[in-house]
Amino acid sequence: MPKDGIGASTKRREDIRFLTGNGNYTDDINMHGQTYAHFLRSDIAHGKINNIDTSAASEMPGVLRIFTAADFEEKGGIPCGWQVTDRFGEVMQEPKHPILAEGKVRHVGDPIAVVVAESLEQARDAAEAIELDIEELEPVLNMKEAIKDGATKVHDDLTSNLCYDWGFVEENREAVDEAIKNAHHVTTLELVNNRLVANPMEPRVAVGDYNRSNDEFTLYTTSQNPHVIRLLMGAFVLNIPEHKLRVVAPDVGGGFGTKIFHYAEEAFVTWASKVLNRPVKWTSTRSEAFISDAHGRDHVTKIELALDENHMFTAVRTDTYANMGAYLSTFAPSIPTWLHGTLMAGNYTTPLVYVNVKAVFTNTTPVDAYRGAGRPEATFQLERVVDKAARELGVDPAELRRKNFIKPEQFPYDTPVAVTYDTGNYHATLDKALEMTDYAGFEARAAESKARGKLRGYGLAHFIEACGIAPSNLVGQLGARAGLYESATVRVNATGSISVMTGSHSHGQGHETTFAQVVAEMIGIPADQIDIVHGDTSKVPMGMGTYGSRSIAVGGSAMVRATEKIINKAKKIAAHLLEASEGDIELKDGQFTVAGTDKSLAWGEVTLAAYVPHNYPLESLEPGLEETAFYDPSNFTYPSGAYICEVEVDPDTGKVDILSFTTADDFGNIINPMVVEGQVHGGVAQGIGQAMLENVTYDENGQLLTGSFMDYAMPRASDLPMYSTDHSCQTPCTHNPLGVKGCGEAGAIGSPPAVVNAVIDALQRGGYNVDHIDMPVSPSRVWSAMQKG
Amino acid sequence: MYNFEFVKPGSVAEAVAALKDEEAQPLSGGQTLIPTMKQRLNMPGTLVSLTGIPELVGVSADGGTLTIGGATTHAQVAAEATAYPALAALAGNIGDPAVRNRGTIGGSLANNDPAACYPSAALASGATIVTNVREIAADDYFQGMFTTALDEGEIITGVKFPTPEKANYQKFEQPASRFALTGVFVAKYADGVRVAVTGASEEGVFRWTEAEAALSSNFSADAVDGLTASADGLIGDLHGTPEYRANLIKVLTKRAVAAAA
Numbered sequence A: 001m002p003k004d005g006i007g008a009s010t011k012r013r014e015d016i017r018f019l020t021g022n023g024n025y026t027d028d029i030n031m032h033g034q035t036y037a038h039f040l041r042s043d044i045a046h047g048k049i050n051n052i053d054t055s056a057a058s059e060m061p062g063v064l065r066i067f068t069a070a071d072f073e074e075k076g077g078i079p080c081g082w083q084v085t086d087r088f089g090e091v092m093q094e095p096k097h098p099i100l101a102e103g104k105v106r107h108v109g110d111p112i113a114v115v116v117a118e119s120l121e122q123a124r125d126a127a128e129a130i131e132l133d134i135e136e137l138e139p140v141l142n143m144k145e146a147i148k149d150g151a152t153k154v155h156d157d158l159t160s161n162l163c164y165d166w167g168f169v170e171e172n173r174e175a176v177d178e179a180i181k182n183a184h185h186v187t188t189l190e191l192v193n194n195r196l197v198a199n200p201m202e203p204r205v206a207v208g209d210y211n212r213s214n215d216e217f218t219l220y221t222t223s224q225n226p227h228v229i230r231l232l233m234g235a236f237v238l239n240i241p242e243h244k245l246r247v248v249a250p251d252v253g254g255g256f257g258t259k260i261f262h263y264a265e266e267a268f269v270t271w272a273s274k275v276l277n278r279p280v281k282w283t284s285t286r287s288e289a290f291i292s293d294a295h296g297r298d299h300v301t302k303i304e305l306a307l308d309e310n311h312m313f314t315a316v317r318t319d320t321y322a323n324m325g326a327y328l329s330t331f332a333p334s335i336p337t338w339l340h341g342t343l344m345a346g347n348y349t350t351p352l353v354y355v356n357v358k359a360v361f362t363n364t365t366p367v368d369a370y371r372g373a374g375r376p377e378a379t380f381q382l383e384r385v386v387d388k389a390a391r392e393l394g395v396d397p398a399e400l401r402r403k404n405f406i407k408p409e410q411f412p413y414d415t416p417v418a419v420t421y422d423t424g425n426y427h428a429t430l431d432k433a434l435e436m437t438d439y440a441g442f443e444a445r446a447a448e449s450k451a452r453g454k455l456r457g458y459g460l461a462h463f464i465e466a467c468g469i470a471p472s473n474l475v476g477q478l479g480a481r482a483g484l485y486e487s488a489t490v491r492v493n494a495t496g497s498i499s500v501m502t503g504s505h506s507h508g509q510g511h512e513t514t515f516a517q518v519v520a521e522m523i524g525i526p527a528d529q530i531d532i533v534h535g536d537t538s539k540v541p542m543g544m545g546t547y548g549s550r551s552i553a554v555g556g557s558a559m560v561r562a563t564e565k566i567i568n569k570a571k572k573i574a575a576h577l578l579e580a581s582e583g584d585i586e587l588k589d590g591q592f593t594v595a596g597t598d599k600s601l602a603w604g605e606v607t608l609a610a611y612v613p614h615n616y617p618l619e620s621l622e623p624g625l626e627e628t629a630f631y632d633p634s635n636f637t638y639p640s641g642a643y644i645c646e647v648e649v650d651p652d653t654g655k656v657d658i659l660s661f662t663t664a665d666d667f668g669n670i671i672n673p674m675v676v677e678g679q680v681h682g683g684v685a686q687g688i689g690q691a692m693l694e695n696v697t698y699d700e701n702g703q704l705l706t707g708s709f710m711d712y713a714m715p716r717a718s719d720l721p722m723y724s725t726d727h728s729c730q731t732p733c734t735h736n737p738l739g740v741k742g743c744g745e746a747g748a749i750g751s752p753p754a755v756v757n758a759v760i761d762a763l764q765r766g767g768y769n770v771d772h773i774d775m776p777v778s779p780s781r782v783w784s785a786m787q788k789g
Numbered sequence B: 001m002y003n004f005e006f007v008k009p010g011s012v013a014e015a016v017a018a019l020k021d022e023e024a025q026p027l028s029g030g031q032t033l034i035p036t037m038k039q040r041l042n043m044p045g046t047l048v049s050l051t052g053i054p055e056l057v058g059v060s061a062d063g064g065t066l067t068i069g070g071a072t073t074h075a076q077v078a079a080e081a082t083a084y085p086a087l088a089a090l091a092g093n094i095g096d097p098a099v100r101n102r103g104t105i106g107g108s109l110a111n112n113d114p115a116a117c118y119p120s121a122a123l124a125s126g127a128t129i130v131t132n133v134r135e136i137a138a139d140d141y142f143q144g145m146f147t148t149a150l151d152e153g154e155i156i157t158g159v160k161f162p163t164p165e166k167a168n169y170q171k172f173e174q175p176a177s178r179f180a181l182t183g184v185f186v187a188k189y190a191d192g193v194r195v196a197v198t199g200a201s202e203e204g205v206f207r208w209t210e211a212e213a214a215l216s217s218n219f220s221a222d223a224v225d226g227l228t229a230s231a232d233g234l235i236g237d238l239h240g241t242p243e244y245r246a247n248l249i250k251v252l253t254k255r256a257v258a259a260a261a
């Protein structure tokens, strides 16, 4: 086995270029003759556009042209990639999402006009000279008010602000009501899942370049999925056939979901580069990112958990309002529905679940997937309500969970919410985490804190997620307007080195290292002989990109399939060269051998023969060594784990200190433990950010109060403890070739309820009658809750 | 950012002359001014840099007074204000290393951000703000959020701090900006105790006189127990209600006294 094969904590090869300033990000791309686009954005939440006067601005120095909605009459709107059908069988309301605001502005940040100029400063100067006549309208902000009769509408051509009213599983609605009515005990919790901004370190950038000589467009963009952008923008917005449109997502500095979606700026620069016959560049400022990147979460939920006299869960009922913002971003409708409702069984044997979700348009920035997407919202509710139930019933929260867990022997397990968990062992991860945190020693630690005037709390959450997104036929039935397979081409060069072209996209995950480890393992050559190529539609076969913890589970599987094809063909070549039968050829450590003999050939000798086929079975085998595979998963993967947070609350100020954070994850098989640990660290940091710090806040006029880092609190190293992580509990996925489950989102999914549970535990132990605090559990919120409790 | 002229005078006199231009504005560390210019919220025609003026930079202790040049960075104060450890500690906890290596005491006091740290030290110490034309007592200098006694074109050349017997600054960070959500500076002098509060009031930095009286007769944390800071006129925003800030004032005052004593 090569030393950098599967299971090795190989250092990330891409870090060398990132850490030495040699990354090639979209903003590093500067074209000859490039022009600069500046978007004039609405500074009010809701208004009727009476007039846009660009005449004076157009005369300003350096201005090439100013664009408004009138220039896009022939173009499509930004499409939505998922159509949800409501509980009455009707499809969702889907408003047009224009490239530039048409008739109305609908959120602070809604683009109204674009100035393209020779320099960015000239474009900004001219934008200030555009005269706007916009009549302010009442902003729609509160979701519950927004769907009442007679409410002001965000979209005048829709019947209301309700996008859809979704029920799942609709057939269970009455049975769930009945079970709750007859329950021995019902625990109810009302909560808010706070709105977040992803804030990747690299803001969004797009460069459009039209080539008149071959009528080809190239878009360089900060995307997690360049093929998806090519498809959506080419087919639905600009009407450019795929063979005339290349989309490149070079090094991308973090995505976290917010770079999945197709954005107006991408379509604009692509199209304008032809109109102006000059490359057009747009680089978001951080302030723009706050109002134009799709936000995440923003659910208002009531959850009820019914239990019988033995404390077994009998039903779960939830009622959620999900904010869509002003327009439907690419995958927005799927997040509160299929990525959320299907997880409401959690790790438990709850037989009956009913989830109601009302998706609502408001005069706010669109909301879409953010690390975890739907699954953190599901996990937060469930793990909070289970904790609350344990407190109400006076039982140990870990025991209540253990009692209701699906047992290891019950897998594969059909949940009442449509999904079938293939494997899992929740008891193992729970036990591991309890052991790692010395659960038994907690009381002594709490007493020690108390002696110092602090309140100590212990918070547990056990999560399940559906990853490895997703079986195409299934998601098609659920409303996806795309397939969710993945592709890979494995190109073996004459001397044996390999280029793998993958449809997965790495924007921090480390694919260039981990994917190479898999191929190195399969063939038995050093990983440095293998290059991973991604992010360019002209190089890589049609692929769906990276999100939903799908890269190794789906993209990795495609790569394994393609590599298997390579090995099969190479064995045929080797059999010919070694004058043996194909069935006797073995490939190990980069050597082909014939079973039972000492005959052997090196990997490079066989690959050379494929390209210099002098002695080669040309009558039965094509020369060359390059294979492509597409892989469509047959099920989701289901990573799960136990997360435990220990906190200390300062009763004088309400400040919460996280003393320790422990994770015991089951990710199935693992390719690179160090990379997996890094993913968990990052995910937990973002989860702690949501739980303790981050919160998008609008005022009553729809103005964003948290429009910069001065008011939007990002987690910093000093806010985070040293983590204890474990991934030794492994129940390999049963339906993909690597037995992997994916690890990218787990940290962000499992951590928020663990933090809040710990804070509530601390307060209750301290004698405060507080059973919930909405995130972020900031000092002032904790202190205020303590004054009431 | 809009275009602007940039001058870097070598003396206060030259700087004062350059600032006669109506559109000119002093630039010190730029940690406040440059971000507002980038956002196009501010458009000076000329920036007059103060950091190249030797007489504006430096920390010196003489008798009972610590004098800091107006263009002295937070980092330099943190390292050199050994005669006044609480002040050095305050400076060493402003922002991050980049901010401390550029930002200056004169810039901070001229800006008078209601959440800034230095104003509380100046007020609690009864410091004197020295400008190119006069000396202003701290009690007269701070005139509400972002408002000071400085006239147009007037430059802070230095700040004179009487060194206290005991002092301590307690900063409770606003979670996002890490400025003071509320900060309390307590300084004990032979003739009494002064307590200045930043971050909390709609009117900017202020003295908590009840606590001063209580502490002047009994410099111990218990002395504050019976007092309540009023929430009237305190800031209420997404990071904390007026009541929360009122609570912090008391908690931090006690902690400052305990740490100083």
Ligand SMILES: Cc1cc2nc3c(=O)[nH]c(=O)nc-3n(C[C@H](O)[C@H](O)[C@H](O)COP(=O)(O)OP(=O)(O)OC[C@H]3O[C@@H](n4cnc5c(N)ncnc54)[C@H](O)[C@@H]3O)c2cc1C
Pocket: B025, B026, B027, B028, B029, B030, B031, B032, B033, B034, B050, B070, B071, B093, B094, B095, B096, B099, B102, B103, B104, B105, B106, B107, B108, B110, B111, B113, B115, B116, B117, B118, B150, B154, B155, B156, B157, B177, B178, B179, B180
């Ligand atoms: C990320 C970050 C974190 C920060 N955290 C904190 C914090 O925790 N606590 C805190 O107190 N501050 C904090 N600050 C503010 C920092 O201390 C600034 O340095 C300070 O507020 C301004 O000083 P400056 O030298 O940068 O001034 P500049 O930005 O150069 O100038 C500020 C204003 O003062 C005027 N001015 C400058 N010097 C003089 C002078 N000598 N005479 C008259 N007018 C003058 C300028 O014209 C301008 O109007 C932070 C800043 C940043 C960017």
